[in-house]
Amino acid sequence: MRKTLYIIGLSAFVFSCTSQQNVKKNTYKPKTPVAQPKPVAKTPVPVAPKPKVVSDHGVDFFTTNIADPTKNDNTASYGSIVSAKPAGYKVVKTYFPAIAQNFRQRYLILHYTALPDDKSITVLTQQAVSAHYLVNNTGDNEIYQLVDENKRSYHAGVSSWRNDKNLNDTSIGVEIVNAGYSSDSTGKRIFAPFSDEQVRKVAALAKDIITRYQIPATNVLAHSDIAPTRKQDPGPMFPWKKLYDEYQIGMWYDEATKQGLVSMAETDFATRYNEPSFIFLVQTALQKFGYGVEASGKWDDATKKTIEAFQYHFRPQNYDGIMDAETWAILQALNQKYPVK
């Protein structure tokens, strides 16, 4: 029904443009019938409410959403309005708010700094990397904003998720002060924990950003998800499940679905592990979920790193980069729960 209304609304827009042109063209001629969408003339067209513009400290804001977000990802018009000021002319913001618009901010990407507080600030403000927000670990109630949300910050680098690339263009980046990892004698990465109060800070910030920009759960990701061959942050100590359970932030699998898939996954793991067709199937499932990994049919280095990144996020108890039965069941459960639209 909503879709129908949207199509009718769209037709109305096309109709109004067409009819205005005809008025001009046909001034000296009798009107010729023009093929027009039939239902438009008699069906009342729902009119989207105009957003209220409020001025505060010299900056104008839309204070309401103007469209149904289900129609176009995150179509809305909430937030500050940056306008031209052409010499001798007036830019009017209240007459024609377009329904066809969405936010630049479609992803939320979480990082750790791998640096202490003071160095994190220096690096993220004085060097060629940045983030929109920096969540310190000093125990106070402050969160530092380093970049305007409407601008790009340089936090993602070469990155991809599903069909999107270069996620600096479309994301908000949040850096969390954390020591990162050190390697033990076997070369295994040992990661530093996050304090509960820091996690609460990240959750409150993430919730606010996700709500304002209507960022879908599938787009709330780790840096390691969007750049798995290069990055580990925020690593397996970051409590994604807690964020999902307690704040409804991001993705998590259904335990029952996973359990239902485990025995089949165990069979796959025991009988087909080294078959190219099975490896291809796993790589394709990782791609379907969102990872930018090539389906080579081999357990190559990029695939192992991608599996490790997946484990950091969804199976943090063991992040050895091997697609074992549990990891395979979790990946399939997630693909069932979060299909590509």
Ligand SMILES: [Zn+2]
């Ligand atoms: Zn990062």
